[in-house]
Amino acid sequence: MELTTSWLHRLSSIFAISPQTQLMNQLSHPDKQSALLRKIIDRIRNSLELKVVLQTAVDEVASLLNLDRCSFLWYYSDTQRVQVVCECICGEGSPSSVGYHPLESFGNNGTAIAQGSLIVNYGQQVNSAGLLSVTRLLSGMAKYSQFTRTHQAENKSVLGSVSNLLIPVKSKSGWIGFIACLCDHPRRWKSGEIEFLESLAQQLEIAIRQAQLYEQTQKQAQREQLVNQITSQTRQSLNLETILSSAIAQLMEALKADRCLVHLVEHDEIEDGKSGYILSEEELEEAAKLVGFRRRHLFEVCRDPFPPSVEYFDTHGPITNWVIQHRQQVVISDVTQDPRIDSNNSEYEQAQIKSSLVVPVQANNQLHAILYLNQCSHTRYWSKNDLELSQAVADQLAISIHQAYLYARAKAAAATATAQAQQLAQLLEDLQQSQAQLIQTEKMSSLGQLVAGVAHEINNPVNFIYGNLKYANNYIEELLDLVGLYQKYYPEPPPEIQEHSETIDLEFLRDDLVKLLASMKIGADRIRQIVLSLRNFSRVDQAEMKLVDLHEGIDNTLLILQNRLKCNGTLRAIEVVKDYGKLPPVECYAGSLNQVFMNIITNAIDALEPLRNGEKPKGKECQNDACTEEVKPTISICTEIDNSHVRIRIADNGPGISEAAKGKLFDPFFTTKPVGKGTGLGLSISYRIIVEKHKGNLSCISELGKGTEFQIEIPRSPAISKNEEAGQKKEVLAATMASASPPDSK
Known part of the structure; x- marks a missing residue:
């Protein structure tokens, strides 16, 4: 300086x-x-x-x-x-x-x-x-x-x-x-x-x-929200025009494009005979409307002041033919620089298209449609997020188109013979089940299977060790008895034996060897207990609701998190206080509840980290330097039964949560943790498991400086029996059949 x-x-x-x-x-x-x-x-x-x-x-x-x-x-x-x-x-x-x-x-x-x-x-x-x-x-x-x-x-x-x-x-x-x-x-x-x-x-x-990381998270949330909206619309209506018009309007607004168009590909446009839907001669008369449904079907939304371009859209244009042939995205930042587009192309001139993004709508090697996103006001360089969002929407549209086709075909078959009404209901039910499976396929997690597999692999060698400890103990006791007999009948052994006995401290070995085997047995028991906890926690074999002991699930979760609860370097240990009531077996999804326990207890551990590091609590009750030593990081777990419901309360004495944050606590991607440490999905998933899956209630009671408590309430048994649930499904299905209309035919 x-x-x-x-x-x-x-x-x-x-x-x-x-x-x-x-x-x-x-x-x-x-x-x-x-x-x-x-x-x-x-x-x-x-x-x-x-x-x-x-x-x-x-x-x-x-x-x-x-x-x-x-x-x-x-x-x-x-x-x-x-x-x-x-x-x-x-x-x-x-x-x-x-x-x-x-x-x-x-x-x-x-x-x-x-x-x-x-x-x-x-x-x-x-x-x-x-x-x-x-x-x-x-x-x-x-x-x-x-x-x-x-x-x-x-x-x-x-x-x-x-x-x-x-x-x-x-x-x-x-x-x-x-x-x-x-x-x-x-x-x-x-x-x-x-x-x-x-x-x-x-x-x-x-x-x-x-x-940038925050922006990526926001864009991912936007992408998920848009796909979920399209999925929800697919569940509410199988009318293809409604689904496509709404989807491309939302996509255009999300990407700030000037035009968005969906072209349902015709059969004669597809060179590969395996693509599209080929109807047999027997089905041609029944499905005459389906042919028109797939032929020259265009849906477009555009932003002012640009007029619609459906009238002069070329269904055999160069980019359309290229996508049909190659089944890949086409990214064009400047249409005047793309060799596939002629400089005097009237379609692009009339539509005033300067940049274009074209995405094939396909699933299972079947090309259903082509999605066009066009920018007319200026030249646009399409970002990676633009490509990912448009592809995600295209994938969901492929499912929607496929489902709409199946729905229309089922309606056409039902119109020819009222005697097949029961078969049609079964087909629609299967359609709804396949829809749910298609939506959830990409989101399924294999964590439970992985944990169960690891536990199984550990269990085999542990059983080998545990099983042989008994025989090892018997053999050693017999050897020690033999040594005792030698000492009894030969009290004065040769000097060499006497010297070696003193060197190895024979008396100490006789006493310590038994303790050593006992500690090995305790260790093997501990490993077996951990393996059993892992298997019970995963519950991969319990996909249906079963009667389970909730206390066992909580204890297994605490055992798995033991490494984070104990003292670790400068971090003080967390004291876990259990106040278990006399709970009967509860009929629930055990694996899902274990996931809820894991998410809430893990959040409590994270909240207690400042206190474990020796920082002073920020509550009003702490006013002196000795306060840090007096307040121990504590997690309290209380269970009780209230009439037909079971209540689990998990509390910590951490810094608490503000009122503003509590209002968004169960929103997807909302987190109070530092950037890169939390995804904001744990409590959102837990809320869905408790409220939607178990028909219960999940609430948070917290005040800054006074800790946080999560209350879980679930019924002891399902509120609706299987027969009543099946009856409700039939009523909903009948109402859907009565209100839904088939897709427009041309």
Whole structure:
């Protein structure tokens, strides 16, 4: 720092710089510089939205350095473009630069931008001696070894500025960004300013990564929500027009596209005879409507001011034929650059399409339709999230189309003969079951089978050890008896035997060997108990509701989590207080309930981590330094029976949960844990298991500083018998058959 200060004085004499401003005083002192950096970073991290993070960063830098403009730039190596994401314009009359710019527009600076190097440009009114001194100073500092100097006379200015400073913000994943400090007049950038901005860039990169992770989570939630909405619509109605029109409208809004169209592929458009649905001659008369249902069926939604394009849509266009042949996605950022599309293609000209994303709607090697997403207002570079979301919707649409076809075929068959009504009901029931299976196939977890398999593999060698311990104990006792007989009848053995007995401490061995075998038996019993707990916890053989002991499930869960409950390094042990009531066997899904116990107890362990580390509780009752030693991390588990319901209360004495967080506690992807530590799905899944699967209730009682308690209430037995449940299913099915209408035919 003394070297930096001396250089600043030297530069002051060269450039005739005025006395140091308050900013330079702050940047010259490590403590003040660190405090200023923390202050700015705290403001930047107030939000997890990427745009807010970047806008806050440029606002703070522009205000701090008194800039005319400050922008944040993204560099895209694949397209050789620079995007101005956000900017702060302090002066009046300066035009906005937000948008995309070709790399060539930055002149010689483009090479440095592509390399992610530091760029410093002082403008034209800096004397050569001063500029040479600054260059030597920066070159002599290791952290500025990649320093790049540009002249306005030799290079194009950056976004119309006279002097500029571009600080690179780079990540290990490969993306490159810049904090662009821009001035409309020559400016001598201080080394302290550059050093401070590079420190800020390092912290900004961390904030960007966190915001990107949050953004990915939000996009994943959006994708899941959209797919779930389409799934729900499929359950509510099997009318294909309703499903497709609603789905593509939601997809267009989610991706901010200008057009979205679904083309149900005709039979004569598919070259592979195995694709599509081929009806036999016997079925042609019955299914005449189905042929029209599959022929020239187009559904489109579009955004104003673009008119519908169904009338001039070419069902045999080049992209359509290519997708039918190759069954792959087509990503076109600029239709004028795609060799498959003729430059005079009237369809694209009339529809004003500039960018297009085309996705085949297929399942089980059957092409059902083609999904088109078109951008008309501007050229669009489709992101990875765009592709994933459109593919997820296409997969669900394939299921919906297939189900709608089966439904229409069943309705056509039922219309020919009322005597087949019972068979039709069975077919619709099978259809609903297959629908549920198709939806859940991708979400099934094999954790229970894995745990049971590991427990089984451990159980075999443990049984081998445990079974042989008994014989080993008998053999050793007989050998010890034999040694005792030798000592009885030969009380004075030869000196060599006497010396060896003293060396090995024969009397100690006789006493300790029995204890050693006993401890080995205890260890083997412990392993067998753990294996049994794992098998009981997984319950892979209990997919149906059975009478089980809830206390056994709770104890098995605690046994599996024992490693996290005990003392570990600096973490204090968690005391588990059990207050079990006299519960009868409860008819439930044992494996699912074990998962609920695991999620809630694991959350309690995570909540107690600060207390285990020795931090003081934040409650009102703790006002002295000895409070940390007095409060032990504790998890309390209480069970009781209330009339026809069983109640399980799991409480901890952690920091508690705020009222705002409690309202979202059971929402999917909501978590109060730090980024990367929680998925936000545990309590959501637990809520569905208790409320939807067991017809019970799951609630949370918590107050900041006073811990948290989760209450689980489930009935002792199902509220509806199997006969009543079957009767309700038949009523729902009959109502569905009466209200549902077949898909439109043309």
